[in-house]
Amino acid sequence: TQLLEQSPQFLSIQEGENLTVYCNSSSVFSSLQWYRQEPGEGPVLLVTVVTGGEVKKLKRLTFQFGDARKDSSLHITAAQPGDTGLYLCAVYTGGFKTIFGAGTRLFVKA
Amino acid sequence: GAGVSQSPRYKVAKRGQDVALRCDPISGHVSLFWYQQALGQGPEFLTYFQNEAQLDKSGLPSDRFFAERPEGSVSTLKIQRTQQEDSAVYLCATRRDRGSNQPQHFGDGTRLSIL
Numbered sequence: 001t002q003l004l005e006q007s008p009q010f011l012s013i014q015e016g017e018n019l020t021v022y023c024n025s026s027s028v029f030s031s032l033q034w035y036r037q038e039p040g041e042g043p044v045l046l047v048t049v050v051t052g053g054e055v056k057k058l059k060r061l062t063f064q065f066g067d068a069r070k071d072s073s074l075h076i077t078a079a080q081p082g083d084t085g086l087y088l089c090a091v092y093t094g095g096f097k098t099i100f101g102a103g104t105r106l107f108v109k110a
Numbered sequence: 111g112a113g114v115s116q117s118p119r120y121k122v123a124k125r126g127q128d129v130a131l132r133c134d135p136i137s138g139h140v141s142l143f144w145y146q147q148a149l150g151q152g153p154e155f156l157t158y159f160q161n162e163a164q165l166d167k168s169g170l171p172s173d174r175f176f177a178e179r180p181e182g183s184v185s186t187l188k189i190q191r192t193q194q195e196d197s198a199v200y201l202c203a204t205r206r207d208r209g210s211n212q213p214q215h216f217g218d219g220t221r222l223s224i225l
Contacts, residue, residue, distance in 0.1 A: 096166040
């Protein structure tokens with residue numbers, strides 16, 4: 001069983017549509033990070049959420065940390081082809097490890 | 111360059127051969143991580159260095175995997191007697207200091223294919 005469950009695994013939508021992807025766990029975390037990874041590149045950090053219920057916005061991307069700090073969501077408004085990529089959530093588990101979810105692969109068609 | 115640099119970008123080896131993957135960190139970054147990313151999966155932690163000290167190697171899948179960072183800068187991940195299941199993208203990430211709230215900066219990875 002994965003520590004972080006991401007859903008959906010794959011999403012294909014038309015340009016202009018809205019979407020939400022999820023990162024769920026039964027564990028409580030002090031913080032959670034979202035990354036985007038494009039083909040042939042390493043992940044790039046988008047945001048870190050720290051406080052339960054926290055909402056952060058990055059242009060058309062809205063990130064929310066659950067009240068109980070067990071889950072998070074990423075909402076994209078009016079998706080564009082440039083949003084295509086693998087969206088990963090990640091947490092520190094104490095010590096030095098970062099644990100990643102398996103990711104949601106998003107494809108936005110023009 | 112300003113980012114994390116990994117070489118080679120692609121490596122093809124025959125089963126049983128040894129391989130060495132290199133990571134050049136951002137200058138001055140204290141923390142260095144190695145990850146393995148299988149096709150369609152997220153990165154999986156392999157090992158962590160703070161300067162030259164390897165503080166966590168719990169993610170290394172077998173004793174065929176060995177990592178070093180002798181001068182606290184460049185790091186090498188070595189895989190001995192490669193197996194087909196070692197085929198994956200190997201990512202290196204560095205972080206300015208020890209603080210877990212600092213961002214990790216990833217290289218573009220080495221894609222390893224074992225024939």
